[in-house]
Amino acid sequence: MTSLAPHVVVVDDEPDARAMVGDYLRMHGFEVSLCDGGRALRRRLAEVAPDLIVLDLNMPEEDGLSIVRDLKGRSTIPIIMLTATASPIDRVVGLELGADDYLPKPCELRELVARIRSVLRRAAQAKSAPPEEGKQEKETRPDDRQENGVRFGRMIVDTETLRLRDEAGTEQILTRSEYGLLKAFLDNPKRVLTRERLLDLADARDPDAFDRAIDVRINRIRKKVEPDPANPRFIKTVRGMGYVFRPDGD
Numbered sequence: 001m002t003s004l005a006p007h008v009v010v011v012d013d014e015p016d017a018r019a020m021v022g023d024y025l026r027m028h029g030f031e032v033s034l035c036d037g038g039r040a041l042r043r044r045l046a047e048v049a050p051d052l053i054v055l056d057l058n059m060p061e062e063d064g065l066s067i068v069r070d071l072k073g074r075s076t077i078p079i080i081m082l083t084a085t086a087s088p089i090d091r092v093v094g095l096e097l098g099a100d101d102y103l104p105k106p107c108e109l110r111e112l113v114a115r116i117r118s119v120l121r122r123a124a125q126a127k128s129a130p131p132e133e134g135k136q137e138k139e140t141r142p143d144d145r146q147e148n149g150v151r152f153g154r155m156i157v158d159t160e161t162l163r164l165r166d167e168a169g170t171e172q173i174l175t176r177s178e179y180g181l182l183k184a185f186l187d188n189p190k191r192v193l194t195r196e197r198l199l200d201l202a203d204a205r206d207p208d209a210f211d212r213a214i215d216v217r218i219n220r221i222r223k224k225v226e227p228d229p230a231n232p233r234f235i236k237t238v239r240g241m242g243y244v245f246r247p248d249g250d
Contacts (some may be wrong), residue, residue, distance in 0.1 A: 007031040012056040038062035043181035057083045072098030098175035152247040194242040
């Protein structure tokens with residue numbers, strides 16, 4: 001792809017809806033590919049690496065949540081879900097699988113453009129920004145800061161590839177939303193963070209709907225970083241207040 005415009009893939013089995021979203025995005029400066037389902041999406045991904053995917057969850061050929069699960073298991077391409085039900089369950093499940101944002105369908109196209117730009121901005125910041133040093137006093141030990149990564153316990157967070165690596169070299173992919181939350185903890189060790197503060201630090205959206213989503217994402221992160229996720233040592237719950245990150249696992 002030679003265009004400097006962000007490349008967005010729109011996946012929807014309804015031709016009129018797919019074309020309408022595609023035309024609107026092109027009007028606002030995006031390069032757009034249109035796919036009618038999971039099969040067409042995978043063919044397109046074999047040809048290009050888009051910057052973002054807008055994915056309808058309710059498709060007859062293949063459930064959108066299955067597509068999210070598959071894609072997030074092997075890539076970090078941001079995904080915005082569209083769901084006709086606007087059900088909190090759909091939202092939470094999709095976020096738990098690794099999606100980066102969602103909108104009810106039919107959606108306000110101006111808001112979709114705003115969400116796309118916000119997710120792309122967060123993705124670019126997460127990919128390019130080095131760990132923030134000097135912005136505030138850090139309690140993470142100096143020798144725990146490594147090239148392109150931060151160590152805590154047995155894990156190293158690679159800030160360039162958004163991967164977790166343990167001492168044995170085993171790697172796990174972090175979604176953009178997981179990385180945003182984990183970075184908030186890494187930048188604020190041993191400080192109690194409320195859900196509202198985490199929303200601000202991770203640049204999440206729709207705080208009224210995201211309290212539960214924050215909990216779900218933290219549970220996902222714990223499964224990746226904790227030796228025993230049921231008894232977390234690093235990301236601990238502070239009852240009635242929020243969460244605190246303990247880099248030494250104490």
